[in-house]
Amino acid sequence: MREKNNRVNFTSKLGVVLAAAGSAVGLGNVWRFPTEVGNNGGAAFILIYLLCVLAVGVPVMISEFLIGRHTHANTITAFSKLAPGKWWRIEGVAGVFVAFLILSYYTIISGWTLYYLVQSLKGSFLENKDYSACFSSFVSDPYVPLLYAIFFMLMTHLVIARGVQSGIERFSKIMMPMLLLIIVILVVCSFGMPGAGTGLRFLLKPDFSKVTASVVLSAMGQAFFSLSLAMGCLCTYASYFTSDTKLVKTAFSVCTIDTFVAILSGFIIFPAVFSVPNVNPDEGPGLVFVTLPHVFNIAFHSVPILGYLFSGLFYLLLLLAALTSAMSLHESVTAYVIESWGVPRNRAAFLVSVSCMALGVLCCLSFGVLSDFTVCGLTIFGLFDFCASKIIMPVGGLIICLFTGWYLDRKMVYNELTNEGTVTFRLFRVYLFLVRYVVPFAIALIFINELLG
Ligand code: PHE
Numbered sequence: 457m458r459e460k461n462n463r464v465n466f467t468s469k470l471g472v473v474l475a476a477a478g479s480a481v482g483l484g485n486v487w488r489f490p491t492e493v494g495n496n497g498g499a500a501f502i503l504i505y506l507l508c509v510l511a512v513g514v515p516v517m518i519s520e521f522l523i524g525r526h527t528h529a530n531t532i533t534a535f536s537k538l539a540p541g542k543w544w545r546i547e548g549v550a551g552v553f554v555a556f557l558i559l560s561y562y563t564i565i566s567g568w569t570l571y572y573l574v575q576s577l578k579g580s581f582l583e584n585k586d587y588s589a590c591f592s593s594f595v596s597d598p599y600v601p602l603l604y605a606i607f608f609m610l611m612t613h614l615v616i617a618r619g620v621q622s623g624i625e626r627f628s629k630i631m632m633p634m635l636l637l638i639i640v641i642l643v644v645c646s647f648g649m650p651g652a653g654t655g656l657r658f659l660l661k662p663d664f665s666k667v668t669a670s671v672v673l674s675a676m677g678q679a680f681f682s683l684s685l686a687m688g689c690l691c692t693y694a695s696y697f698t699s700d701t702k703l704v705k706t707a708f709s710v711c712t713i714d715t716f717v718a719i720l721s722g723f724i725i726f727p728a729v730f731s732v733p734n735v736n737p738d739e740g741p742g743l744v745f746v747t748l749p750h751v752f753n754i755a756f757h758s759v760p761i762l763g764y765l766f767s768g769l770f771y772l773l774l775l776l777a778a779l780t781s782a783m784s785l786h787e788s789v790t791a792y793v794i795e796s797w798g799v800p801r802n803r804a805a806f807l808v809s810v811s812c813m814a815l816g817v818l819c820c821l822s823f824g825v826l827s828d829f830t831v832c833g834l835t836i837f838g839l840f841d842f843c844a845s846k847i848i849m850p851v852g853g854l855i856i857c858l859f860t861g862w863y864l865d866r867k868m869v870y871n872e873l874t875n876e877g878t879v880t881f882r883l884f885r886v887y888l889f890l891v892r893y894v895v896p897f898a899i900a901l902i903f904i905n906e907l908l909g
Pocket residue numbers: 479480481482483484485558681682683684685687689781782784785
């Protein structure tokens with residue numbers, strides 16, 4: 457289906473919501489969120505996170521949707537169209553650049569999930585062994601993680617090369633329902649484990665003594681990362697929305713699904729983690745790759761079939777989540793290459809996959825042979841993640857808000873968000889107030905605090 461702008465669009469409302477939710481729901485929900493919760497005081501972090509989603513995430517997402525749908529173009533062209541000859545274009549460039557950067561390291565972690573899925577199907581988590589050592593030797597291996605990452609990139613590439621409707625929309629409609637079903641099954645299984653009560657208490661009882669400025673920054677970085685904000689992904693997807701897509705409603709649906717999945721992932725992981733002795737919830741990034749295999753082994757040793765099922769489903773969940781997110785990162789860059797360089801989709805997708813993988817090699821090796829190579833104490837992987845989620849994304853969010861709140865014509869913003877007045881948006885003033893004052897102020901404040909601290 458093509459609209460009057462002669463550009464391909466998503467064909468259904470469900471396709472729109474599932475594709476955008478597919479971008480948002482990813483490793484950030486299932487892997488990064490529980491890790492951050494574990495490290496930052498459980499429920500206190502969740503409360504701050506919810507506040508960040510409502511006050512910052514939703515308005516930024518609405519703004520991205522409006523920029524993308526109004527221009528029907530890739531992110532860089534979108535900013536150029538709305539502000540010809542102005543510096544605002546830099547935000548578009550930063551968005552595409554950061555999508556490329558994130559895809560390079562996202563692919564590596566996604567490759568790990570693929571490897572762990574294979575291991576769980578082989579029954580490796582039913583053996584008694586040192587999972588921490590297994591994980592370290594796997595990630596520091598110069599070849600194996602790379603092979604899995606290449607395989608993962610190939611899967612992403614094949615979807616993107618098929619295009620918006622028969623690639624992104626079609627696969628999102630298959631993978632997202634599967635993913636949600638798996639989550640429900642895993643939550644039910646996890647609630648039946650002996651440590652369910654302790655795990656839930658950890659998740660639901662706030663420890664405010666752990667809340668510092670840097671925890672707040674982490675919560676905001678996590679919200680940006682988890683909602684796929686400020687890197688052109690949602691802006692690019694919105695450029696495929698039709699003129700009757702309800703932007704505000706879609707943004708609320710996507711934020712709700714994303715937050716739901718993040719919290720449910722906590723409901724899956726912590727009851728399981730607290731069900732075995734001597735395992736801590738604040739294990740850091742190793743939580744799902746070291747702690748969980750250990751949990752699978754102890755909890756299901758006597759019923760191996762459950763072990764296969766639980767661990768297999770869990771890593772399949774991670775893989776599906778990673779794939780739908782990687783698709784949006786890839787599309788953000790590919791759409792730019794297609795439209796600005798005039799390259800056909802197949803070749804553009806190929807260019808992006810190969811160049812991203814080249815950068816990914818550096819990230820991958822930073823867990824092994826290049827682990828001693830650090831910048832400001834961070835490995836290449838750490839540096840990419842820090843620059844992306846703690847600097848470029850929040851600053852990008854700030855610029856997007858200033859752009860829609862102060863630069864764009866208020867009437868045009870209103871018309872776009874209400875589909876030319878055909879749908880109501882009662883909270884328009886609240887939205888405007890948030891993007892004009894609250895979000896820029898919050899981001900600036902947290903940054904200054906971080907700098908002074
Ligand atoms: N939101 C995704 C996640 O939660 C990651 C992502 C970031 C995807 C940015 C696209 C763009 O894992």
